[in-house]
Amino acid sequence: MRNVLEAKNINKYFKKPVLFHVLKDISFEIKRGEFASIMGKSGSGKSTLLYILSTMDTDYKGDLYLNEEHVTGKPSVELSQLRNKHIGFVFQFHYLLLEFSVLENVMLPAKKLAQLSHEEIEHNAMQKLKMLHIDHLAKKRANRISGGEKQRVAIARALINNPSILMGDEPTGNLDSYNAKNVFDIFKQLKEEAGLSLLVVTHDEDFASKTDRIIQMEDGHIIHR
Numbered sequence: 589m590r591n592v593l594e595a596k597n598i599n600k601y602f603k604k605p606v607l608f609h610v611l612k613d614i615s616f617e618i619k620r621g622e623f624a625s626i627m628g629k630s631g632s633g634k635s636t637l638l639y640i641l642s643t644m645d646t647d648y649k650g651d652l653y654l655n656e657e658h659v660t661g662k663p664s665v666e667l668s669q670l671r672n673k674h675i676g677f678v679f680q681f682h683y684l685l686l687e688f689s690v691l692e693n694v695m696l697p698a699k700k701l702a703q704l705s706h707e708e709i710e711h712n713a714m715q716k717l718k719m720l721h722i723d724h725l726a727k728k729r730a731n732r733i734s735g736g737e738k739q740r741v742a743i744a745r746a747l748i749n750n751p752s753i754l755m756g757d758e759p760t761g762n763l764d765s766y767n768a769k770n771v772f773d774i775f776k777q778l779k780e781e782a783g784l785s786l787l788v789v790t791h792d793e794d795f796a797s798k799t800d801r802i803i804q805m806e807d808g809h810i811i812h813r
């Protein structure tokens with residue numbers, strides 16, 4: 589398998605308040621093991637595109653392939669299973685359940701898939717926490733850890749189902765430079781040691797310059813890929 593993700597002629601319109609052609613014939617692919625970033629001015633359509641690529645938004649024209657399977661038009665139950673299994677997502681804000689422990693937060697997406705026993709899921713979650721050097725925080729409540737630690741927990745949670753691609757929407761946007769570099773180093777390690785593919789929307793030029801490839805957006809178009 590060569591491509592983890594392929595977008596073909598993606599077009600999207602927002603109908604309100606006025607008809608607006610937000611994504612204009614977007615085509616590109618992400619190869620297995622590739623670490624790509626998407627850059628572009630505010631309003632160029634980056635987040636809108638990422639939500640389509642992650643199968644969360646299905647209101648578009650064109651074709652989307654995940655691991656070379658055509659996913660456009662699939663029923664929402666099937667899509668959410670595919671998404672849970674193949675795509676990890678990290679946002680600007682961590683969206684952890686603050687009343688739950690770090691370990692419980694990481695286990696949650698695996699419980700949704702309901703394929704493994706509680707013990708197996710706990711074992712896998714501990715492995716992810718170890719990989720990110722935060723296993724000592726496992727039993728702590730999520731509201732008792734720092735911002736940088738919360739983002740690492742969010743990454744562990746995104747990895748729990750062993751996705752083939754990790755997507756990020758400004759995953760370092762809310763972090764100081766030390767923690768932003770830390771997140772970049774984790775992503776790079778995931779690419780190099782686990783062969784993971786990554787696609788990250790970022791405004792951080794330093795972050796983007798260190799990725800394999802920058803996909804540049806302007807006014808709903810891709811102007812460089």
Ligand SMILES: Nc1ncnc2c1ncn2[C@@H]1O[C@H](COP(=O)(O)OP(=O)(O)OP(=O)(O)O)[C@@H](O)[C@H]1O
Pocket residue numbers: 602603604605608610628629630631632633634635636637
């Ligand atoms: N639900 C919506 N309805 C109408 N217009 C929208 C909607 N969501 C976004 N837009 C518009 O679509 C354009 C692209 O938005 P999008 O959030 O994808 O941009 P972006 O490149 O991610 O920007 P930023 O870097 O500021 O996050 C913007 O002009 C925005 O105002």
